[in-house]
Amino acid sequence: MYAYDELDHAVINERVDEFRDQVKRRLSGELTEDEFKMLRLQNGVYLQLHAYMLRVAIPYGTLSSKQLRRLAHVARRYDRGYGHFTTRQNIQFNWIKLAELPDALADLAEVGIHAMQTSGNNTRNVTSDQWAGVAPGEIEDPRIWSELLRQYTTLHPEFSFLPRKFKFAITASAHDRAAIKIHDIGLRLHKNAAGETGFEVLVGGGLGRTPFIAKTIKPFVHGHDLLSYVEAILRVYNQYGRRDNIYKARIKILVHELGIDKFAQEVEDEWQQMREGALTLDDAVIEDIRSRFTYPAYEKLPHMPEELRKAAHDPHFEAWRNNSVALHKVQGYAIVTLSLKPVGGPPGDATADQMDAIADLADKYSFGEIRVGHEQNLALPHVARRDLPALWKALDKIGLATPNVNLVSDIIACPGLDYCSLANARSIPIAQELTRRFANHATADLIGRLHINISGCINACGHHHVGHIGILGVEKNGAEFYQITIGGRADENAELGTLIGPAVPYAEVADVVEDIVEAYLALRVRPDELFVDTVKRLGVEPFRERVYATR
C-alpha cells in the first residue's frame, strides 16, 4: 500500500477546499451550470436520473481497511447505505446531495481518498491488475508505476481540458487482468534484454460507439522515460484530437484517422524534443516511490496447513476454495476473491455493513489491505492459507462467498436505466435474472469460465464489446431491447464480440443466454474448452441458429 505523505495529503485537501468554494459559487448563482458542469465532473460528480452520483477514485484498485471503513461511513452518512464498485476500480455513490458533497469529500480526504478526475475530459484513474504485488510470475509491482502516473496526471495544467476522457491501465503479468487493450494508453510492464524495466506502450483502445483494440505504438519505453513519453502522447492528442464532435473525440479516433504509423511518428517527433527534460525519472525518484509501498511481513508458512486439511471434507468450503482462492507468490498465502455477485443481487454493490465487515476481515486476515477488480469484485490479497476456513465462514455469513467468480453468474454490468441518465435500457434486472437462472453451482461450474458483460447503452460502461457474451441495451419503439454479441475478450488476446442477430426484448434475454450456453455445452470438444474458444473455433453461426430458430 502506498503511504500518502504531507504533500499528497495537501493536494487532496486543497482540492476539497477548492471544490467547496466552487459548490458555494454554484449554489449562489455566481457560476452557471454551464461553467460548473466541467468543474463538478472533474470532481467525479455526475447528474443522474434521480440524483447526483459521486464517483470516488480507488487508485489502481488498492484500499486500506481504514479507507474502506470511511467509504462505509460516507455511504451511511451521505447516501443510502451502499456503494457500487465499477469497471474501472472506482466506487460510486448514487444519492449524494451536491450541497453535502464538500463535507463527504472532506471526510474521505482525511484517509487519503479523493474523487479527482474520475470524470470529465481529463486523465482518469490509472487502473491495474487487482493482484498486483502478489500474483505469481509478476515481473514487478505495476502499482509503483501506476502511482507515478497518478501523481503525474493529477491536476496537470496542460492536460486538464482534453478533447475527451483519457484512461490508462497497466499490467505486469503475462495474463492481463487489467484489460490494457481497451484503454487509451495501455502499458505492459516487462524487462528488455538488458534486464531493465520498461513498457510496451499501446494506444487507442476504447469501447463505446466506435470500439477499438489498442495498437502498439512503441514496443519498449524505458521506465525512466515513461512520463516524458506519455506527455508526448498527451500533447499530440491535446492538439489534434477532434473537438467538433464528442463522438469522435477520443484518441482512438485520432489514431484510426492518422493510422498508427503516422501517429507514432507524430509522438516520436514530439518526444525527441523533450525526452531529456525534467520528466525523466531517475532511479532515486523511482526508489523513493517504491519505498512508500509497504508490503506485509509474510510468515514462513506451509502450503498445506492442518486447518486446510481438516476443512477439505466440507463440500461447500471446497467449492468456494476451488473457485475463489488463487495462488499467491508467497508460499502458504492465497489471494481471495470476494464475489459481489450474489444470486438475485445487483452486481458489484456492497452495503456499508458489508464494507465494515470486509475491513475487519482485512485487518484480521489480509494485513489490512483490500483490492477492487474491474470485474466488480473485491479481493483480499494476503490471506494465509491456514486462515481460509475461518475467513470463508465469516464471508459466507455476510453473503460474500458466492463461489461464482469468473463463472456465468459473475456478471459485469453498468448501473443502466435504473440509475443512469445516459441509458436506453436497464441492465441490473437482466443480471439478476441471469444469476437466478444459473444459481446452481454445479451447473455454473460445468459451464466453466464465461464472462457476461451488460451495458445499458452504447457508452459501454459494462464493457459489453469484450464480454464472452455481451449484452447491449437499446431502445425500440419505447421498449427495452438487447443486442447480443459473443466471442469478445478483454485480456491479452483482446477482441470485440460479434453480433449474433437482431435485438431481443427484455423478457427474452435470459432465455437467449440459456440457449447460447446450451449450444456451447453441446458443441464444445472437451469440458475444458472455454466458451470463448468454442466461439473462436466455430464462429457465431451455430449459436445464431440455436437462438433464432424459434424467434
Next chain:
Amino acid sequence: MTSPLEQKKIRITGPSVVTANRTWDGAVIYRTVSHNWSERLSDAAIVRTSEDARALLAESVVDDVGAVGAYVAPVEIKESGNIKPGNLREYIRVHGVTIDLPVPA
C-alpha cells in the same frame, strides 16, 4: 428511452411536461404553471404542442440556480385526469429504481 440529453429539436407526440433535477440535492422536479418547480408530477404544467413545449423549456432553463438538466418528457393523462409518467425512464424517476436497494431506502 433514448436519452433526452440527446434531444436536438423538441418535437412532442403527446402531452408532455418539463422536468429537471434540483440543483442543491439532485431531486427530481417538474415545472409548474406558476413558473416554479415541484417534486410532484401532479403539479406539472402540461404542454400539448411542440411550440408550447419549447416555450416552457425555454422559460424553465432561465432558473439556472434552482434546477439543472431540464428537458421535455412525455406523460400520460388518465381518464381521471391523473398525470402518469409517459415512459419507463420517467416511471423510474417518479417511483425510483426497479430493483430492491441493498438496504431499505
Next chain:
Amino acid sequence: MPLVKSGKTTNDDFVHIADEVAIPSEGAVLISAARFVSDAEALSLRAARTGVIWPNNRDLDDLVPYLDRVAVVALVFPSFRDGRAYTQARLLRERHGYRGELRATGQVLRDQFLFMLRAGFDAFEVKKPGDAEAFASTVKRYSVFYQPTGDGRLTALHRRMLLRHSESASQ
C-alpha cells in the same frame, strides 16, 4: 473586460485592430495571426509594440521566428473546455524560450487561472470582474504540484527527495 497582470487588474495598453482597419503607426496593437504572418517582417519592425492573437488550432511554426520581436502573444480559449492553448503556451515558453507577455483570452474563468499560470500565461483577459478581483487568492489555492512546467516550481517528487536528503543528512 478586466486585464489581470502580475496578480492585479490593470489597464490594457493594447488595442485590438480588426483586419480591415489600418494599423496605426503609434500605439500598442494586437492584430490577427493571418494579418501578422502575411506581413511579418514589416510588422515586427514596427516601432510601437505589436502583439499577435494566435488561434488555438494553428501551428506555432509561423510565429516562432518573430518571438523576440512581438510584445504580446495572445492565445485563445474559445470555450474554457478547449485546452489547446495550454499546449501552445508551454511550447512557447519552454521550447521556444518566449519571454514577452503571454496573454490568455476568450473564456477565461477563475477556476483555470492556476493551470494557465503554470502553463506560462502571465496576463489574463478575465471574463468576469469578480474573478479578476479573486485572482490573487485563487492562485494560492494549491501549495503542492506534481508536474514540472516552465513555472520553475519544485515538483512533489523533488521536494520529497530534498526532504529525504536533509533527513539523512541530519542523522
